[in-house]
Amino acid sequence: MAAGTPDRDHMAALEKGLAVIECFDAAHDKLTIADVARATDLSRAAARRCLLTLAKIGYAEFDGKFFRLTPRVLRLGYAWLASTALPQLVQPFLERLSEETHESSSASLLDGHEIVYIARSAQRRIMSVGLSVGSRLPAFCSSMGRVLLAALEPEAAQALIAAAKPRALTPHTLTDPARLMALLDEVRAKGWCLVDQELELGLASLAMPLKSHRGAVVGAFNLSVQVQRVPAQVMVERFLPRMRSMQMQLQPLIK
Numbered sequence: 001m002a003a004g005t006p007d008r009d010h011m012a013a014l015e016k017g018l019a020v021i022e023c024f025d026a027a028h029d030k031l032t033i034a035d036v037a038r039a040t041d042l043s044r045a046a047a048r049r050c051l052l053t054l055a056k057i058g059y060a061e062f063d064g065k066f067f068r069l070t071p072r073v074l075r076l077g078y079a080w081l082a083s084t085a086l087p088q089l090v091q092p093f094l095e096r097l098s099e100e101t102h103e104s105s106s107a108s109l110l111d112g113h114e115i116v117y118i119a120r121s122a123q124r125r126i127m128s129v130g131l132s133v134g135s136r137l138p139a140f141c142s143s144m145g146r147v148l149l150a151a152l153e154p155e156a157a158q159a160l161i162a163a164a165k166p167r168a169l170t171p172h173t174l175t176d177p178a179r180l181m182a183l184l185d186e187v188r189a190k191g192w193c194l195v196d197q198e199l200e201l202g203l204a205s206l207a208m209p210l211k212s213h214r215g216a217v218v219g220a221f222n223l224s225v226q227v228q229r230v231p232a233q234v235m236v237e238r239f240l241p242r243m244r245s246m247q248m249q250l251q252p253l254i255k
Helices: 012-022 033-040 044-056 071-083 086-101 143-150 154-164 177-190 232-253
Strands: 060-062 067-069 104-111 114-121 136-138 193-196 203-211 217-226
Touching (some): 033 044, 044 060, 086 104, 086 217, 143 154, 217 232
Antiparallel strands (some): 104 114, 104 217, 203 217
16 A cells, blocks of 8 residues: 555544543543543544543543543453453463462563563562553563563564663663663573563563464563562572473463
């Protein structure tokens, strides 16, 4: 299709409505029309129509000033969870890994320049921000994110790193794109990734890819610890063998 040619199969109204839904998160649980217009680059009139439509069909509520999402929105996420085998398949393995190590474990997928959690077994709260299924973190500075970026073609990984506009979340966060690309080469060669306090001070994480029976990387899983209890470098010696065992057990089961 030539540049500038309208796509007759593209529903711009649906795209705008989904963009409006995505504006809401833990830090923005209630928004005005002006807030949504700024966040989505929509006109105030378009943002108003989207919000009022969502309210009319039960996906949002309006108190006269602020809009909030309703639990009906969960139907959208549940539709994916119910139709995808991977979260249900990996959950018992994560629970066993957590029981054996006494640490929290998670699985995620890459969504743009972020990772989204699809399963989790938490032994304790390890981050200042609570994590659960559906939580998102930057891919460039998270262990699972780097594993997933390393599985991409270098050009694709580089584009996602640029789109993330890396910024330092702690004094240890690596943000230089060239150094990140070199690190992805190391992750690809080793088959695992260790991140030490780049995402949050006091937090270290060790991740490996989830592979299908054909060898394709379909996701990632990790163990996360507080470094006061388990220093980052100790994690590799202590936990990597268990994680490799889990990876090998899961691979024949993932279609």
